[in-house]
Structure formats: C-alpha cells, structure tokens
Amino acid sequence: MPIDHLQIVGVRNLESVVIEPSPTINIICGINGSGKTSILESIHLLGLARSFRSSKIQPIIQHGENCCTVFGRLDDGYPIGIQRLTDGELLIKYAGKRLFSVAELACKLPLIIITPDTFQLVSGSPSLRRQFIDWGVFHVEHTFLTYWKNTRKILKQRNNLLKNGTISHSQVAAWDISLIENAEKVDQFRSNYINQLKNLFNQIVEILIDIKELKFSYYRGWDNEKKYSEVLSSNFQRDSKLGYTNLGPHKADLKITVGNRLATDVLSRGQQKIIVCALKIAQGLLFQQQLQRPCIFLIDDLASELDQHFRNNICQLLEGSGAQVFITAIDNLLITNSWNNKSKVKMFHVEHGQVKEMQP
Numbered sequence: 001m002p003i004d005h006l007q008i009v010g011v012r013n014l015e016s017v018v019i020e021p022s023p024t025i026n027i028i029c030g031i032n033g034s035g036k037t038s039i040l041e042s043i044h045l046l047g048l049a050r051s052f053r054s055s056k057i058q059p060i061i062q063h064g065e066n067c068c069t070v071f072g073r074l075d076d077g078y079p080i081g082i083q084r085l086t087d088g089e090l091l092i093k094y095a096g097k098r099l100f101s102v103a104e105l106a107c108k109l110p111l112i113i114i115t116p117d118t119f120q121l122v123s124g125s126p127s128l129r130r131q132f133i134d135w136g137v138f139h140v141e142h143t144f145l146t147y148w149k150n151t152r153k154i155l156k157q158r159n160n161l162l163k164n165g166t167i168s169h170s171q172v173a174a175w176d177i178s179l180i181e182n183a184e185k186v187d188q189f190r191s192n193y194i195n196q197l198k199n200l201f202n203q204i205v206e207i208l209i210d211i212k213e214l215k216f217s218y219y220r221g222w223d224n225e226k227k228y229s230e231v232l233s234s235n236f237q238r239d240s241k242l243g244y245t246n247l248g249p250h251k252a253d254l255k256i257t258v259g260n261r262l263a264t265d266v267l268s269r270g271q272q273k274i275i276v277c278a279l280k281i282a283q284g285l286l287f288q289q290q291l292q293r294p295c296i297f298l299i300d301d302l303a304s305e306l307d308q309h310f311r312n313n314i315c316q317l318l319e320g321s322g323a324q325v326f327i328t329a330i331d332n333l334l335i336t337n338s339w340n341n342k343s344k345v346k347m348f349h350v351e352h353g354q355v356k357e358m359q360p
C-alpha cells in the first residue's frame with residue numbers, strides 16, 4: 001500500500017520533514033550528507049521499527065533529542081506511526097490502535113531495499129540469502145513465522161544439550177520429533193517460494209543482462225535426497241562432537257551459479273548488483289501477484305557501479321512493477337530521464353535536512 005503522506009521528526013539531520021509522495025516514483029536528490037539516505041531510513045523505521053544502517057537506535061535519533069517519530073498515511077486512508085526513544089522504548093500505532101508486534105507492522109508496509117551494500121546478497125553470508133527468501137515467505141504464508149521461531153527455539157535447546165554433552169542419542173530423539181515437524185514445514189514454504197520466484201527472476205535477468213548459464217537453486221540445509229529425520233540421526237555423533245546441530249533449515253541457502261562456478265567468483269561487482277536488482281524486482285513482482293497489492297522499494301544510490309544502460313532498464317522495470325519507489329541520487333539528472341511516464345514522477349530536493357518538492 002503506497003504512502004501518500006510522510007512526516008519525519010528527529011531522524012538524523014531531518015528535524016521536521018513533511019512530504020506528499022507519488023504513489024509511483026519518488027526521486028530524492030541532494031549533495032553528500034544532505035539527508036537522502038536518512039529519508040529512506042525513516043521509511044524503513046516506519047515499516048520495520050529499525051534502520052537498515054544501524055542495529056542501534058541511538059545513532060539514528062537526532063543529536064540532543066530523546067526520540068524520533070515517523071508518521072505516514074497509507075493510501076487506504078489509515079495512519080501509521082512509530083516512535084523510538086533513546087532508552088529503547090518503541091511505540092507503534094496503526095489506524096489509531098497500538099500494535100505490539102513488529103511483524104504486524106511489517107505486513108502493513110512491505111519494504112524491499114536496494115542499497116550499495118545489497119550486492120552482498122550474492123557475495124555475502126548465507127544468512128542474507130535466507131533473510132531474502134524468508135521475506136517473501138513471511139508475507140504470503142502467515143504461519144511461517146511460527147514454524148521458523150519454533151525451529152530456532154528447539155535448535156537452541158538441542159545445541160545447549162549437545163554442547164554440555166548431557167544427552168544421549170535416544171534422549172535427543174524426543175527433541176527431534178518437534179524439530180523435524182517444524183523444520184520440514186519451513187523447508188516446504190521456502191522451496192515453494194523459490195519455485196515461484198524462479199520464473200520471474202529468469203524473465204527479468206533476460207531483460208537486464210546477458211549472462212550465459214546463470215542459475216539459482218535452493219539448498220534446504222541438508223541433502224535433498226534424504227529425510228531430515230535420517231540426517232539428524234546419522235549425524236548425531238558428529239553433532240555431539242561439534243556441540244551443535246550442523247545441518248538443518250538454519251543452513252539453507254540460495255546458490256547462484258554461472259555454469260559450474262559460484263556467481264561471486266565470476267561476476268563483476270556491477271554484474272552482481274544487476275543480479276541482486278533482478279532478484280529484488282522479481283520478489284516485488286511476485287509479492288504483487290500473490291497479494292494483489294504493490295510493495296515499496298527503497299533504493300539508495302542506484303547509480304554507483306551501474307552504467308546508464310543498466311540504470312535505465314532497472315528504472316523501467318521498477319516503474320512497470322507498479323510499486324511505490326523511493327530512489328536517491330546525488331545527481332538527479334542521472335535518473336530523471338529513466339522513466340516512461342514522467343507525469344507520475346515526483347522529485348524532492350534535500351538540503352541540510354530540509355526537503356522541498358521540485359519539478360522533475
């Protein structure tokens with residue numbers, strides 16, 4: 001659901017900002033340090049109660065203040081607001097009522113972010129790719145979070161017992177019944193999601209870039225040919241020695257390969273960034289198909305490491321997706337002409353934390 005009114009108070013150098021975004025494309029431009037990323041960060045706060053730049057709240061709250069507030073109105077007319085205090089307190093409101101879970105908030109404002117760090121989705125740790133898969137599953141399968149939380153809780157307990165060496169093979173079997181049940185459910189959801197995403201990803205990659213034999217496949221965290229129960233049982237001695245459960249949905253990954261090599265060993269940084277954009281756009285399109293509503297893209301500094309040709313193609317795919325897009329640029333000219341329907345594009349100029357709407 002697009003945001004049609006946004007108010008930010010006390011986020012980094014944004015003292016007090018009010019904007020009326022376009023339901024489609026919003027360009028946020030300004031020089032280095034003006035506050036562009038802070039606007040995306042504020043929207044991220046509104047949707048997830050945290051920043052994508054810092055896990056702590058203190059650095060985000062304006063120096064000298066004790067809280068930051070972001071308030072928005074969605075195009076269904078409902079207000080949504082979040083306040084974070086330096087002491088960690090969190091207040092979330094939607095449609096006049098207090099919400100007590102960030103997961104509920106996340107459902108209202110489905111955000112997909114692309115920043116210069118996002119290309120680590122190809123080169124970084126598997127946990128980033130698990131987060132990517134789980135974002136998609138979470139929004140479609142409302143029971144997923146429960147199964148995933150259960151899995152993690154049981155794994156933690158199992159690992160504690162393994163580490164202390166206080167459990168025998170037969171005793172662990174009792175823990176494993178519940179672990180297997182939850183883990184298999186998590187795997188099923190993830191696997192279904194990836195199967196659906198694959199087609200869209202392939203179509204988008206084909207539009208964006210010509211890389212022969214580019215493939216992505218899902219690894220569920222244990223041998224595809226075996227049941228999780230068999231894997232846990234046959235690995236018990238090894239897990240006992242290690243002091244933790246070596247295989248399971250906590251090791252799931254998305255393997256991106258070119259021919260028989262890992263994409264990260266073959267592709268340039270720019271090419272990796274294009275692959276990441278393709279994954280994220282495919283995710284946005286699938287969200288739209290499955291939930292019949294658009295998501296919101298937060299895109300920071302798309303221009304870095306991408307040439308004009310790729311920038312234009314990515315912008316046009318974003319525009320065609322029907323999603324609401326907030327995209328930053330130091331030089332607005334780099335992306336102002338990348339859109340087909342310029343009448344829907346709004347441009348905001350940021351200077352020392354003040355924001356003014358301009359003609360694109």
Ligand SMILES: Nc1ncnc2c1ncn2[C@@H]1O[C@H](COP(=O)(O)OP(=O)(O)OP(=O)(O)O)[C@@H](O)[C@H]1O
Pocket residue numbers: 011012013030031032033034035036037038039058059060061062063330
């Ligand atoms: N807690 C804070 N309180 C006040 N100002 C802050 C705080 N944290 C950061 N800043 C300042 O906020 C400004 C905005 O930073 P931001 O990262 O949003 O800029 P930007 O426009 O994205 O810059 P760039 O083009 O370099 O990415 C910076 O000048 C920074 O020094």
Ligand SMILES: [Mg+2]
Pocket residue numbers: 036037038300
């Ligand atoms: Mg920035």
